[in-house]
Amino acid sequence: MSVAKRNTWQKDAVKHALGESKGFVSAQDLHQVLRAHGSTIGLATVYRALSDLANAGDADSLQSPDGQLLYRACGTSHHHHLICRECGLTVEIDASRVEAWADEIAKEHGFGDTTHTIDIFGLCRGCKGSK
Amino acid sequence: MSVAKRNTWQKDAVKHALGESKGFVSAQDLHQVLRAHGSTIGLATVYRALSDLANAGDADSLQSPDGQLLYRACGTSHHHHLICRECGLTVEIDASRVEAWADEIAKEHGFGDTTHTIDIFGLCRGCKGSK
DNA sequence: AATCTTATTGACAATCATTATCAACAAGAC
């Protein structure tokens, strides 16, 4: 096999910045953060790097309720999230029970090649008070 | 209380067309269907009508994996969906077990005012074969 | 270290869904 991937400071920068972020962030946000720190990275590159990370399983992606793609660094294990809609605080939740349930339901109806979207949005303790 | 809403043939058309549709449809799709049937309804109006229906609880909305907003006529009961990513076929699924689980998890972490996104995408029996 | 190949970058244009604007229109009250 050939040399398919090259290491660039841009990819590292995105990966690192994603790791620094608390909750889920959009590509746009991440780009602005990087620029604010003096980086000259391009927006398209951030999108590409995030997409690659997500494909490689080093990042998790989901759609925010208003349609933006959000990313977050994560380990390899599949899991789901409890997300504060106000401050972006994210709690990883174990969803093995729901996983099993989803697969079961899908099989039951003859569906294959399934993916699921299971996320809970709410207001965390802190943000509940400040309303 | 004052007269806040007016009945127009446009709203009826959207509601009716949504009812006719099998699975989830985008506003764009619905607009094209309506135009194809000879209606002169405007795209913006379809968006507004769908948004209103969703607010009123007469329609259910969700984000497709590629970021589009999809709508579907539905009763008032809260439920979730198993959706064919190829043909849009939709199966309503009873998710009471998952509902309970979601609430429990949220409470456990001090989250309030929660909403959740629980949807399963896959290939239905028919579309699995035609690949 | 010099060179070569080609994956990658970044500025910018192109898409695409959705929302905002606003003058013209029409539903329903009087």
Add this chain to the structure above:
DNA sequence: GTCTTGTTGATAATGATTGTCAATAAGATT
């Protein structure tokens, strides 16, 4: 019928994401 004002629809505006492509640079090869 008239009047008020919610509603419509053509169009522009927005905003996120993706495509384009010449210039750049990573890493293999010499």
